[in-house]
Amino acid sequence: MGIFDMFSKDKKTEPSDRMSIGGLSKLDAGPARPAAPAPPLPPGMFSPADGPPRLPAPGTEPVAPAPAVGAPASDAAGVSGTVEERVVGVLKTCFDPEIPVNIYELGLIYEIKVDAASAVAVKMTLTSPMCPVAGSLPPEVEGKIKKVAGVTAVKVELVWDPPWTPALMSEAAKLQLNMF
Numbered sequence: 001m002g003i004f005d006m007f008s009k010d011k012k013t014e015p016s017d018r019m020s021i022g023g024l025s026k027l028d029a030g031p032a033r034p035a036a037p038a039p040p041l042p043p044g045m046f047s048p049a050d051g052p053p054r055l056p057a058p059g060t061e062p063v064a065p066a067p068a069v070g071a072p073a074s075d076a077a078g079v080s081g082t083v084e085e086r087v088v089g090v091l092k093t094c095f096d097p098e099i100p101v102n103i104y105e106l107g108l109i110y111e112i113k114v115d116a117a118s119a120v121a122v123k124m125t126l127t128s129p130m131c132p133v134a135g136s137l138p139p140e141v142e143g144k145i146k147k148v149a150g151v152t153a154v155k156v157e158l159v160w161d162p163p164w165t166p167a168l169m170s171e172a173a174k175l176q177l178n179m180f
Helices: 083-091 137-146 171-176
Strands: 109-114 119-124 153-158
Touching: 083 109, 083 119, 083 137, 119 137, 137 153
Parallel strands: 119 153
Antiparallel strands: 109 119
16 A cells, blocks of 8 residues: 555545554544643743733833942942943944844944043944944934943944944854854
């Protein structure tokens, strides 16, 4: 008997004609057992039953309070590091939507200057002048830096010289994009 003969409407299936896998046939499986409940998910994870993850509404992201005047950075609202280190940390949360690597590791940030008053000036570029996020990424960067504890003012300048090339990417970014 061939495989297609088993599905013929004219032929009655005999017990010896059943297909089996590992000695069990679908006809011998018996009643289906209910599935065991899934273990609880770790904090921060979501279940497909919950629907897609929800991003916070614009403007509702938590804002770190500004440090007291003259307070060292490590005592300011429980944050540590210099203002520049915290700015770099927040830049690593900004992504070009076409490339799954943060803009800092991509080499899009050319310069970060923090003056004595904790005003931050950033020179950045994009992967191309025709980049679709040219109008949205710099304001996103500025908005995120404004929320960094200790920052008093922010200026983000978009520059095109020198032009961005993959050579500006960090080793971590190249590894993540399999560019070795």
